[in-house]
Amino acid sequence: MHDIRLLREAADTLRDAMRRRGEDELAVLVERAVELEQERRTAIQACEERKAARNAASHEVARRKKAGEPADEQLAAARVIGDEIVALEARQAEAQDELDDILAGLPNIPLPDVPAGDETCNQVLRTWGTPRAAGPAPHWEVGARLGLFDLERGAKVAGSGFIVYRGAGARLQRALIALMLDMHTREFGYEEASVPYFVNRDAMVGTGQLPKFEDDMYALRDEPFFAIPTAEVPLTNLFRHEILDGARLPLAMTGHSACFRREAGAAGKDTRGLLRVHQFDKVELVRWCAPEDSPAQHELLTSHAEEVLQRLELPYRVVLLAAGDTGFASAKTYDLEVFAPGVDKWLEVSSCSTFTDFQARRANIRYRPEAGGKPRFVHTLNGSAVALPRVVAAILEHHQQADGSVNIPPALRQYFGSDRIG
């Protein structure tokens, strides 16, 4: 959500932001929003003026009654004013509702260093490690041979895109989660949280999944809950409608959760094996900080996600997303992509984003800079560290040995309980 004052003071900034994202039709909507903002204020002024008159009349009624004087005239006048207020309120609500609809659908303003354009304008910033030459078997063949996951039975009990991990496959997943949570809590100062997998509508609006992307979410039939597409939603919304102590920022929390995505419209694209599934596990990092700190916090959070891939000894690259490829709520996003030689592809396993005050404004998360000071919106950031199925795929392919077995990277061995699979 944008500051409504932007419409008055810097509508150009908003328009330009929409264009940099390639959303020209949204740029047009900004014009309409500017009009509505003006209408809204006019209505508010008229409405509040009438309310002040009514309050004055009511007070006069009270005074007269107390003094034993007649108040019929004042009562009649106040009744008329009441009718006027009803009409003015309706007009105000109408403008406000249309304005809210537009505002709720406008994505965040990309930071200045985010390249304009679509995903073809993404920039690879750096690469760590050396991608392995093509040759290893794709992970679904390894998985089938070693009995690590069971796609057919996952489809039987739920549907296609729901994976059953078995044996060493299930244990690998558990080991990865434990490794990541231990790193983030013991070494990087995150507080661990275990969060609900279902959240209410307000939470989904707070982080920006709703109202625009309702079709991508699983919803329950009899309860007003949505399955979380990422732990970002419950974690970030933890402090919704709260004023945080400025001295305690930045806050950092991590949590593991299952993530549920309908992936509507993604049929047929990279769907083989573990590449695109409806439910997957992920360890998420979330940070809350003062606005001036968010650029540094963004780099820090990204480094924590990178560290996971380094300990797993998986070659990866860091990609700065172009404006058009940057998520709705994000102002700037780094994607981390691991290289999977079996499918000969870079796989996105993390998105590390800074949301500036966009989510904080929607979710009303503020902080008080100093005692007695005015509350300000925090900046929120989050990143996956890291999403599992594709990392599992990358491990099975990158660490695949000539004899068909899979080497477990040293950092993971104490968690996995063995140095190899197969």
Place this chain on the structure above:
RNA sequence: GGACAGGUGGCCGAGUGGUUGAAGGCACCGGUCUCGAAAACCGGCGUACCGGCAACGGUAUCGUGAGUUCGAAUCUCACCCUGUCCGCCA
């Protein structure tokens, strides 16, 4: 799921239709006093929006949303949440 009880400002806690944005206390900020601190005393102290360069003025806000009324923290209805007991249960 059932039965009660309750949701008031950062916290505690008064307040059942008329200058109540809301007594009192705590916390916090500024000041007096002090070598300094504590105590005491004085003053200040929610949030959001609208207008205004500002000073300031206005409106809203007592879980949420509707309603009654000239006027609602106070009355009505619905919902949400919390607590306790019962039932059920990993």
